Amino acid sequence: MTNIPIYNLENKKVGDMDLPEVFTSTKWNATLVRQVILAQLANARIPWAHTxxxxxxxxxxxxxxxxxxxxxxxxxxxxxxxxxxxxxxxxxxxxxxYSQKVNRKMKQAALASIMAKKIKDGEVKFIDTLSLKAPKTKDLFSSLKNMFEMKPRAKKVDALLVVAGAGSNMEKASRNLVKAKAMRADSVNVYEIVNHKHLLVDVKGLDTLARLMGVAK
Structure with a gap:
């Protein structure tokens, strides 16, 4: 296991925890990740043009x-x-x-691969509680700018917020942000992780992410 720091939304360290091995031990497999992403996009494709x-x-x-x-x-x-x-x-x-079949184990391996790479590259932060009292976009944007130490006049934050549970306030607050998006831990997929530069992960959702990677709980 790897020891990782835990932060709050004010970017202050509040503790440490041991990260399950599946999050860091998987080797980077670009070919597999690409295959899963292309299949995911193909499965979401709805053909409109018709002659x-x-x-x-x-x-x-x-x-x-x-x-x-x-x-x-x-x-x-x-x-x-x-x-x-x-x-x-x-x-x-x-x-x-246009749909393409992808085996469950391939999806699990691709998710574990991209997560391990993101963590290795220092693009993942683990948060003690990723939630808001009210669905205020302004409050969320301020917290994200502080989290990534951005300039005061910054207009956008490229981040995927992985919340535990419903997290409706966080999801609603992120809708008006250009590149930030909040998702439930059980809905996380390879495409969304690749499509965002940074990840903020609620530590209470780690077990759910581990199950998506094939670790039985």
Missing amino acids: KSRADVSGTGKKPWRQKGTGRARHGSTRSPIWRTGGVAHGPRNDKD
């Missing part, structure tokens, strides 16, 4: 004119893609399935 093929457009199936003897180009259907009112050839379809 009609020659089978979908309205029109008769009758041959426009006879094959030979007219001097005109031969045609077999007015619904052909080369006609103005014809269907579209090889156009986008909204019934295409």
Whole structure:
């Protein structure tokens, strides 16, 4: 186990704790992390663009004119893609399935890998209580600027806040921030971790994160 410092929202150290080995022992696997992220984005994809093929457009199936003897180009259907009112050839379809299957153990390994890298790079801070008394964006932004020792005139903080339990006040307060986002520990995924520079983790959610990494409790 690795001993880590615990902070409060005022960026003051309030104690130490032993971090479970799964958070630091996993080696960095960029290929696996990339595969899981691409699968996650593909599974969230909803195709909207849709064109009609020659089978979908309205029109008769009758041959426009006879094959030979007219001097005109031969045609077999007015619904052909080369006609103005014809269907579209090889156009986008909204019934295409982009989903990709990712095994549970792959997701667990990818999450453990990115967490270990973030901790090693010093981009994770563990907080004793990650919550707010009221859903005030101003209060949360002030705490985050103090936490990361940012300039007073800073406009945004790139951080993912991993809260334990519902954490509705924290989630509501983060909605108006440009790059900050609060998530419940049981909803954390590889994409959200990669998409944010810093992580603030409520220590009460560590057991939940460990379960997501495949450590049975």
